Amino acid sequence: MLETSTGGRATKRRTFIKSAAIAAGVGLTDGAGQTDQSAAAVARLRDALIPNEPSSGPVLTQASFARAVTRARRDFTAARYADLAGDLAELIPVARDASDPADLATAAQVYHLTTRTLIKLSASPYAWVSAHQGERVAHASGDLQAIGEARRDLASLFHRAMDYGKARDLTVSTAELLRPQLPSAPASAWGSYGALMSTGAIAAARLEDRDNALGMLEEAEEAARHAPKLVLSVGHVATYKIGVSIVLGDAGTAIEHARDIVPDEIPTLERRASYYTGIAEAYTLWGKTDRAVRALLVAEKIAPSEVRRTGPRQVITDLLHRDRHGKLSGLHALARRSGVAL
Template sequence: MTFGRQLRHWRQQRGMSLAALARESYVSKGYLSRVERDLRRPQRRIVELLDAALYADGELFAAWASEHEVPILERTAGGDTTKRRLFIKSAALASGLGLSGEHVRADQREAQVALLRDALIPDSPTSADAREPMVNYSRAIAIARRDFAAARYELLADKLVPLTTAARNASGPENLALAAQVYHLAARTLIKLSATPYAWTAAHLGERAASASGDIGAMLQARRNLVSLLHRVGDYGKARDLVTATAETMRPYLASARPATWGAYAALLSTGAIAAAYVDDRENASDMLNEAGHAANRAPALLCGPGHVATYWIGVSVILGDAGTAIHHADRIAPGQIPTAERRASYYTGMAQAYTMWGKIDQALRALLIAEKIAPAELTRFGTRQTIADLLTRDPKSRLSGLRALAHRAAVIL
């Protein structure tokens, strides 16, 4: 029996419609229909999602692996050879998704970070003759923002190198405001790539450019970067206080602010709520997110809409140990309402954390697989890797379909 027929068999056995399976596996209904008719060959990650959604216990994946001659790793336990569920080591290595592939990507990331570092901290100052108005880079900056929203961090690091070089010599309010946007993107990208020391440099340069420009939105973005970096060093009290003070200072200027400025304000408050949660300041965390929600209603969705703020409600609830509340917040918004891949992935990684706390480890794994499908780069974030490690601890014999393979793709080893 072909894989497509096997998929239809499992779906019908579970009493699920194509539409229901599409929702559960985060794959389109049309795509699933073509797979069932053997018109499409699904990728391994999609098969993992389908196997988990149908509770096929690895059998659906085994059918796919057999059809495409993918060897399945076996392990001896108690004298019996037991087929392991979805840990296809040889296939992962062959496709560059195993440990060796992760090491290659790590080397690439280090090289890209080094290039961006050198643009932020050049060996010698740029000649005054080489200066070019930042307004000439407006389109490139807009493309860079879209790359960040799509979680293409490594690609973005390359694109930021010439932009950062140009930003160093910006002058005049308009050019400095654009330079601050470049530094903001550089800081956030370096945070995503776990290059925190260089992110501090970008954040400092960004705040200096923003202050000189007089642009409120740029100032709010720069402050948010500092708050995020204070998170990284565990100084949550300082991060919360910085957000509180900045909000009080900037609030009077918001009445006539542009929509993008409201988005920056909502993002700052959302990040501050995370800090407040870490110091168990529930009241401030709630107040910040409520205000962020109102601000997000006046902001462009791609910058910081209500869907973005919802992911922070999930994060705050997880930090406060309220797994049920986190899931409640997740249920209040459809993932499709979150316009960027970066935040949609955060939605699912937050759900994974909540489900892990709740002991629903199969649902946690499914959420992680969906997050990986949306934005693979998010898999290597510290919090995501911590969740994967927690799942491995809770399921040491790898009964969960796809857990070991996921751990290897994230370079998580216990």
């Protein structure tokens, strides 16, 4: 189903849409709008990943290490990124010292969460460091979930670097590696596979490679059916469908996908907020600016940190440019809270 094509016309979309796929959590630039708290969090993760002097982590049992990572995952899904950074900074030295296969799989999760957190905090340069270390540990562990997550992180970073061809092709090659092993794999492996396919679909859409984009989304949906109790099962694929439709310039289809799911059933605050920021971008593309603002306000109520990210801030900027007479209720106050210049 998934094929690599060498061509692809440059995507040409309206200039007011620059974030490409807010539903997928993708931004194009880093650093803008970072608060003092998030900057400090980034610095802690940077120093943990690249210590000034050789360091080792405390000795933890496998059970204690796994429980700590489970808590970190919960903080991530609750969109508590700045607070999470402190816990991850303490776990990174433990991950660095891991050698047992089970500990290596857990260590790979530490790097995965660190990479995603650094992406959320608009710190892609350090996320590359974490992703590289995470891929090495994931392959050493042999764990399918870990490998899928590590490769997805790299695909996300290539996408953020606007190297969409590499992001798509990396997804395709990883699918070829993992797909034969999935029938006997646990639900967690299916979950990471579905997340990888969703991310690859956005990159393919950016290349106007519609066939691969839609094929990857079909693979993600299949993965969701094999992982009914994971985050992937509710809301994840739907938000990426929104993102792909936006990139392909079809705002109406994006809204139709949004209507396929009850947002209150999305189990994590991070993904639920992404659902609403995706709707906001679709409505902006469609010209329904009042609805876009309402969606952003809902997202802010759910997870304020999500609205302060690069992509949603760009949508707010686009809305401000369209609202020359200040008629969109709540937009200016939202812009101030999000650090967007008026």
